[in-house]
Amino acid sequence: MSxxxxxxxxxxxxxxxxYLRQLEALHERSVRTVSSRRLAETLALTDAQVRKDLAYxxxxxxxxxxxxxxxLIHRLRHILGTDTVxxxxxxxxxxxxxxxxxYDGFVPKGFQLVACFDGDEKKVGKKVGPMTxxxxxxxxxxxxxxxxxxxxxxxxxxxxQPVADALAKTTIRGILNFAPVRLKVPDxxxxxxxxxxxxxxxxxxxxRID
Amino acid sequence: MSxxxxxxxxxxxxxxxxYLRQLEALHERSVRTVSSRRLAETLALTDAQVRKDLAYxxxxxxxxxxxxxxxLIHRLRHILGTDTVxxxxxxxxxxxxxxxxxYDGFVPKGFQLVACFDGDEKKVGKKVGPMTxxxxxxxxxxxxxxxxxxxxxxxxxxxxQPVADALAKTTIRGILNFAPVRLKVPDxxxxxxxxxxxxxxxxxxxxRID
DNA sequence: GGATGTGAATGCATTCACAGCA
DNA sequence: TGCTGTGAATGCATTCACATCC
Numbered sequence: 001m002s003x004x005x006x007x008x009x010x011x012x013x014x015x016x017x018x019y020l021r022q023l024e025a026l027h028e029r030s031v032r033t034v035s036s037r038r039l040a041e042t043l044a045l046t047d048a049q050v051r052k053d054l055a056y057x058x059x060x061x062x063x064x065x066x067x068x069x070x071x072l073i074h075r076l077r078h079i080l081g082t083d084t085v086x087x088x089x090x091x092x093x094x095x096x097x098x099x100x101x102x103y104d105g106f107v108p109k110g111f112q113l114v115a116c117f118d119g120d121e122k123k124v125g126k127k128v129g130p131m132t133x134x135x136x137x138x139x140x141x142x143x144x145x146x147x148x149x150x151x152x153x154x155x156x157x158x159x160x161q162p163v164a165d166a167l168a169k170t171t172i173r174g175i176l177n178f179a180p181v182r183l184k185v186p187d188x189x190x191x192x193x194x195x196x197x198x199x200x201x202x203x204x205x206x207x208r209i210d
Numbered sequence: 211m212s213x214x215x216x217x218x219x220x221x222x223x224x225x226x227x228x229y230l231r232q233l234e235a236l237h238e239r240s241v242r243t244v245s246s247r248r249l250a251e252t253l254a255l256t257d258a259q260v261r262k263d264l265a266y267x268x269x270x271x272x273x274x275x276x277x278x279x280x281x282l283i284h285r286l287r288h289i290l291g292t293d294t295v296x297x298x299x300x301x302x303x304x305x306x307x308x309x310x311x312x313y314d315g316f317v318p319k320g321f322q323l324v325a326c327f328d329g330d331e332k333k334v335g336k337k338v339g340p341m342t343x344x345x346x347x348x349x350x351x352x353x354x355x356x357x358x359x360x361x362x363x364x365x366x367x368x369x370x371q372p373v374a375d376a377l378a379k380t381t382i383r384g385i386l387n388f389a390p391v392r393l394k395v396p397d398x399x400x401x402x403x404x405x406x407x408x409x410x411x412x413x414x415x416x417x418r419i420d
Numbered sequence: 421g422g423a424t425g426t427g428a429a430t431g432c433a434t435t436c437a438c439a440g441c442a
Numbered sequence: 443t444g445c446t447g448t449g450a451a452t453g454c455a456t457t458c459a460c461a462t463c464c
Contacts, residue, residue: 009455013415017408021390035423043392048426048457055425063424064464080411081418088410095309100406102305105390109407110414149417150410174413176406180231180315182253190416192409196310196386197319198227199402200298200360201290203384204320205223206400207359208291219433245445257445258435265447273446274442 008056015053018043020076026069035066082110087148089172090116091163092155093123093133096178100154101128114146119159136166143170153177218266225263228253230286236279245276292320297358299382300326301373302365303333303343306388310364311338324356329369346376353380363387 022043026034036050043050054060054067057079061067077083088111090097101113116131117139118124124135134142142148151172155163160179167175167189174190177183180198183191232253236244246260253260264270264277267289271277287293298321300307311323326341327349328334334345344352352358361382365373370389377385377399384400387393390408393401 011455014408014412016415017405017411018392020411021408022392037423046457048459049455051424052426052456059425061424062464063462064422066423079415081414082411086414095312099305099309103406105407106410109411111407111410150413152410173417176409176413182228182232190413192413192416194404194406194409195227196313196404197315197321198224198231199386199404200316200321200362201227201230201292201319202224203360203386203400203402204291204296205226205289206402207383221433247445256435258437259433261446262434262448269447271446272442273440274444276445 008053012053012056015043015045015049016057016076016080019050019054020073020080023069023073023076027073031069033066033068036061039067077110080110085110085112086150087112087114087146088150088152089114089139089143089146089148090128090131090152090154091118091136091139091167092153092159092178093118093126093128094154094156097152097154098128100152101131111150113152114148115142117142119155119163136163139166140170143172148172150174150176153179155179157181218263222263222266225253225255225259226267226286226290229260229264230283230290233279233283233286237283241279243276243278246271249277287320290320295320295322296360297322297324297356298360298362299324299349299353299356299358300338300341300362300364301328301346301349301377302363302369302388303328303336303338304364304366307362307364308338310362311341321360323362324358325352327352329365329373346373349376350380353382358382360384360386363389363393365389367391 019039022039036047040047040050058075060072060075090101090113093116101116106113115134116128117134117136119136123133126133149172151167153160153163153175157179160177160181161183164175164183164185168185177191177193180195185191229249232249246257250257250260268285270282270285300311300323303326311326316323325344326338327344327346329346333343336343359382361377363370363373363385367389370387370391371393374385374393374395378395385393387401387403390405395401
């Protein structure tokens with residue numbers, strides 16, 4: 001999965017998630033309308049950037065008024081594809097996997113965990129919330145049956161690439177990878193990586209006393 | 211904590227973690243020396259980028275030969291500040307916090323969890339691995355006593371900003387934030403955010419069928 | 421007056437391409 | 443020959459600044 005569709009700069013797409021989160025907070029506080037300036041302020045960006053980012057995707061604002069919170073929330077969800085729920089599978093039911101499964105923030109964001117898998121036979125059959133851990137050999141069948149597009153990978157580093165290879169043979173189109181490994185996948189599959197240790201390293205650098 | 215010290219572009223610093231990880235893998239395989247080309251290849255970058263990134267921090271390579279793996283590992287660790295162990299605290303001992311505490315990858319990377327805290331009285335006193343969960347009011351004293359610079363924040367969204375405020379009153383200089391909230395902190399403190407739901411949103415966008 | 425949306429200008433980061441060294 | 447380190451050139455992203463509209 002090489003560049004971004006839709007011509008918009010990649011960093012702009014990343015900020016869409018920030019805007020959406022902030023707009024949802026404003027919605028909670030029953031705020032009806034917000035200007036690029038106020039939005040930028042709370043997110044530590046510039047007003048011009050907010051306007052330009054949003055303008056890549058349409059004309060959402062009204063001069064003299066700003067952006068209407070609720071309609072913009074719906075537009076952004078539509079753009080991100082989270083206005084409908086995406087079935088998602090979890091691979092790896094170790095500590096991290098189970099913690100993710102217990103997180104109740106996915107569903108409101110448009111992601112529903114529908115099955116979980118583990119390569120360790122001892123974990124197969126164990127309950128993870130409402131799900132029962134399945135063996136890896138069931139992956140393809142389950143993914144196909146439930147029409148799953150996204151996978152969360154929370155397996156040890158050594159297992160990550162083999163699992164990615166298995167996922168590539170299914171209808172999975174995106175992988176969220178927690179393992180500290182660069183996955184090689186066909187470019188029909190998108191990958192986002194979350195590497196906790198690497199982030200700590202960045203912090204360590206940032207806070208170095210030279 | 212505004213820009214990057216040391217003049218190097220921020221993206222270059224982020225890639226340092228990638229280089230280090232790959233070099234550690236090469237070390238495991240007893241590879242002695244590696245060229246920018248090979249390094250770039252496995253990380254899906256260009257050779258020029260690898261050379262330029264490393265050159266921001268020194269002259270590590272030998273023309274005609276490449277980079278020596280072990281010495282470069284040590285240099286990068288030193289640059290990142292992970293050649294000595296950093297004491298780190300964990301705030302929030304819910305599912306995610308405990309999963310992070312159980313992760314055995316921190317110590318080899320230079321981070322030692324030395325204490326954990328929770329605002330929920332019911333969690334205080336509970337064991338988390340070798341640590342005992344402390345109440346938030348102990349934070350300042352413990353952090354000072356153990357000379358802690360880094361904190362991992364794994365608390366619910368509502369609690370994140372108040373905890374960040376409390377951390378700002380201590381010697382903590384960097385926060386790894388898992389809560390889906392933009393933290394406001396004095397610029398003497400560095401923040402890195404890991405937002406799982408936001409990453410899933412990005413994947414959702416990436417894999418949209420327009 | 422108070423906003424947006426957007427070309428033009430600026431500022432960064434990446435890539436090129438090559439001099440110089442082993 | 444093979445490779446690094448690095449100025450110069452290119453390509454992106456951000457910011458400016460203003461015409462336009464409520």
